[in-house]
Amino acid sequence: MNKRGFASDNNAGVHPEIMKVLQEVNGGHTIAYGNDPYTASAVKKIKGVFGDDVEAFFVFIGTAANVLGLDALTKPFHSIICAETSHIHEDECGAPERWTGCKLLAVEAPDGKLTIEGIEKYMYGIGFEHHSQPRVISITQSTEMGTVYSTDQIREIADYAHAHDMYLHMDGARISNAAAFLGVGFREFTRDAGVDVLSFGGTKNGLMYGEAVLFFNPELAVDFKYLRKQGMQLASKMRFIAAQFERFLDEDIWLTNATHANRMAEMLVEEVLKIEKVQITQRVESNAVFAILPKEIIPVLQKEYFFYIWSESTGEVRWMCSYDTTEEDVKNFSSLIRSIVS
Ligand SMILES: Cc1ncc(COP(=O)(O)O)c(C=O)c1O
Structure with missing residues (x-):
């Protein structure tokens, strides 16, 4: 899969x-x-x-x-x-x-x-x-x-x-x-x-x-x-x-999916904010998370998880959560960031 x-x-x-x-x-x-x-x-x-x-x-x-x-x-x-x-x-x-x-x-x-x-x-x-x-x-x-x-x-x-x-x-x-x-x-x-x-x-x-x-x-x-x-x-x-x-x-599709994706974004923020050197740059009100990371770790992280660099000049990246993102996905991703940063 x-x-x-x-x-x-x-x-x-x-x-x-x-x-x-x-x-x-x-x-x-x-x-x-x-x-x-x-x-x-x-x-x-x-x-x-x-x-x-x-x-x-x-x-x-x-x-x-x-x-x-x-x-x-x-x-x-x-x-x-x-x-x-x-x-x-x-x-x-x-x-x-x-x-x-x-x-x-x-x-x-x-x-x-x-x-x-x-x-x-x-x-x-x-x-x-x-x-x-x-x-x-x-x-x-x-x-x-x-x-x-x-x-x-x-x-x-x-x-x-x-x-x-x-x-x-x-x-x-x-x-x-x-x-x-x-x-x-x-x-x-x-x-x-x-x-x-x-x-x-x-x-x-x-x-x-x-x-x-x-x-x-x-x-x-x-x-x-x-x-x-x-x-x-x-x-x-x-x-x-x-x-x-x-x-x-039907609400069991659009609302359930969107509520879940938004909640995963909130959780991702909570997790990555525990990591020194990670800065969140936008209010997290939907399923997107914008962050600034030390530039050198981005390519290392991207080898495991592809994501987009939003701004080359600031090093801001964008992470999106989806209806099928799981808590485990969030934990694995943030653990990887933590291990690369430290
Ligand atoms: C804000 C926004 N509007 C519209 C679209 C629609 O794009 P597409 O033509 O790829 O369906 C996207 C897709 O990324 C988007 O992020």
């Missing part, structure tokens, strides 16, 4: 219950491209969580969810304000810029969170034809730095966006971890807080693949079916994404 590590929640396999569902829906023929009962049923369940008028579209990957969701909100002369650390800015190979034509305006955000003060630095040149026009604020929940916006912080940004004729987009690749941390349902800090479009993630929390783009204002979704097809994300065998989501939305 593959050894579990702390490189990414994407490195985990598929949750057994999700695998079971994939088997269950595998029999026989059903209409392709989302015109099947599994997709209808999953969309109904999403509506049950977020409200009847939500428009939901399944796609394959998170980058596509972000890019196509942003595309639906913009024209190429617009700009998108996001955190410097955001996935759309750092880790999507320029796909948002290429696809939407928009300029990304990256705000310095050491803890991954946008603030009104940071956003305001880019709010100039409005109505001036030489300047790209800010149209969307994009936030990530939980952030790329493992921190979580409170519902009030999201509402404040949403109110600001709407007061300036802009939209609020949320990259929810790890939305379950944020909900588990906040102790509330998905709706409270998304739709009810003023988010307009959400990339609703599942892959990092136990799905094989699949994300959903949710529109909380149906008017914004009018052309999305065309954007999705043109964006090469209309799955012919849609039933397999839909069925995963339907099962995922």
Whole structure:
């Protein structure tokens, strides 16, 4: 069996219950491209969580969810304000810029969170034809730095966006971890807080693949079916994404998985903080742990457990816990760090 590590929640396999569902829906023929009962049923369940008028579209990957969701909100002369650390800015190979034509305006955000003060630095040149026009604020929940916006912080940004004729987009690749941390349902800090479009993630929390783009204002979704097809994300065998989501939305999957991953991150911090020379650099509010270690031990540790160096300049590394991380994994990993450091 593959050894579990702390490189990414994407490195985990598929949750057994999700695998079971994939088997269950595998029999026989059903209409392709989302015109099947599994997709209808999953969309109904999403509506049950977020409200009847939500428009939901399944796609394959998170980058596509972000890019196509942003595309639906913009024209190429617009700009998108996001955190410097955001996935759309750092880790999507320029796909948002290429696809939407928009300029990304990256705000310095050491803890991954946008603030009104940071956003305001880019709010100039409005109505001036030489300047790209800010149209969307994009936030990530939980952030790329493992921190979580409170519902009030999201509402404040949403109110600001709407007061300036802009939209609020949320990259929810790890939305379950944020909900588990906040102790509330998905709706409270998304739709009810003023988010307009959400990339609703599942892959990092136990799905094989699949994300959903949710529109909380149906008017914004009018052309999305065309954007999705043109964006090469209309799955012919849609039933397999839909069925995963339907099962995922049960609390014994999304909440149990995310709560567990978050708890493993807490435990990892407790363990590594006992080790001299290990510094934790971010608040641990989800399933990510950021640390600074003596530089020379990183390659030694990576031989046993692959993980990513987040910042070459500071030596900051990122460790992610997953739904299947065990207490033993945490203990073994921290013992190894202890033995290498001392
Ligand atoms: C914050 C965030 N958004 C979106 C994604 C989606 O990425 P992918 O296109 O690999 O599914 C990721 C994956 O690492 C992520 O960390």
